[in-house]
Amino acid sequence: MGFVKGLKCRECGKAYPKEPLHVCSYCFGPLEVDYDYDGIKKVLTRKLIESRGKTMWRYQELLPIDGEPTVGAQVGFTPLVKANNLARVLGVDELYIKNDSVNYPTFSFKDRVVSTALTKAKEFGFKTVGCATTGNLGNSVAAQAVQAGLESYIIMPADLEQGKIIGTLIYGVNVIKVKGNYDNVNKLCSEIADKYGWAIVNVNLRPYYGEGSKTYGYEIMEQLGWKTPKHIVVPMAGGSLITKIEKSIKEFAMLGLIDKADTKLHGAQASGSSPITTAVKLETDVIRPVKPNTIAQSIAIGNPADGFYSVKTINVSGGWAEDVTDDELVEGIKLLARTEGIFTETAGGVTVAVTRKLIEQGKLPRNESIVISITGNGLKTQEAVINKLEIPKIINPSLAEFVALIEEKKAAARR
């Protein structure tokens, strides 16, 4: 069946059985899944992967489940778009958008981690699941828990964007709004997991949950024709995704599915919540927690769980990190929409704006291939742009008024 041997501590290496555990009981280091890669190498080939359905489960040997996926069977294999229009504006030769704003079923990359975590939760026999969320994760846990027949508790900061709140409430699950920021919610969820024994996907199922993110990286490589790009720019909140993309590349290289693994990974944050980019720029691996203050709420995490490891990933790969202001991220959202027809949320605006900045700084050479990670959908964070768009003039259903309006627009364009 599966290829998971157990869990092991990322810090001290102590081995643990396949259980819903997330911290080493001795050194408190994070636990990670330990795979039988020799076994995987014997069965997993490009041909086998290509013969399967276009979902993230085409890589299922590299995911931490023992049986078949039981939750989110349709998740993943989102488009990798060759972004020629945006490339022209940014002055680069080869640019791609990995577009998880159209992931199934809740329009963010979180659908990948949740289908993995809830399949695992069912294998463990949990009846109740939950999460600490900045929005997207809550949407996905709620939707997929309903599909899986599990009870769920979605615990979120009280001030999230309306699209994120409605996008959870609609599923009729238990929603708890907490006074405070995501870091406060995260701490509460650690205590809840401990007291109630529920499967909190990003707490006690975290070792399994995080593995789902690797499929984002596998898909980029397969969609490029079993090749790695030279650069990937990744938004960072807790910092997990960038480390899992790195892992996906290393695994594919180890299994002989790609030839070269020399991708530079670059991290993107909002300046109002930038503990990771700050550490990279100061050339330290010490993460100093901050109190987030940015409209990019989906990535507003002041005490990032994988901050330490994401700094390492960036440094080892030879990448860099940057952050952008709220105004710059709004421009990033508009730029992507107006060049590629993709409406992303605030985190995507951050990633586009950081890409632009890294190109201008020369950190992203103009003649090398670049992938921008778009992980969420703009319809969920309309507050960010609602006051930054032209308000259309209203006319009567009269051709004369329409003609006058068009003339006016032409004149304005000439000015």
Added chain:
Amino acid sequence: MPIKVRIPTPLRTVTKGADEVTVVGNTIKEIIDNLEANHNGIKERICDKDGQIRRFINFYLNDEDIRFIGNLNTPVKDGDQISIVPAIAGGVDCV
């Protein structure tokens, strides 16, 4: 000045299974030293060899992360509630 300290599952082996213990002290540092006096072996689990709280452990005083309010020197008073939470997140002093 007894202060309540919530103990996470991995540390309950040193508190004989108790999920909450009471301890006295005027600062977080004193609390940790007094916890060690009552529950031998707990300090080396919480702190590294320099006496600093380990990267993967968070301490909260009345639900506020102590890194924002003075770290080990944070004053504590009667009736306060301390939580020790395996971090899922690492870091040191805040800015």
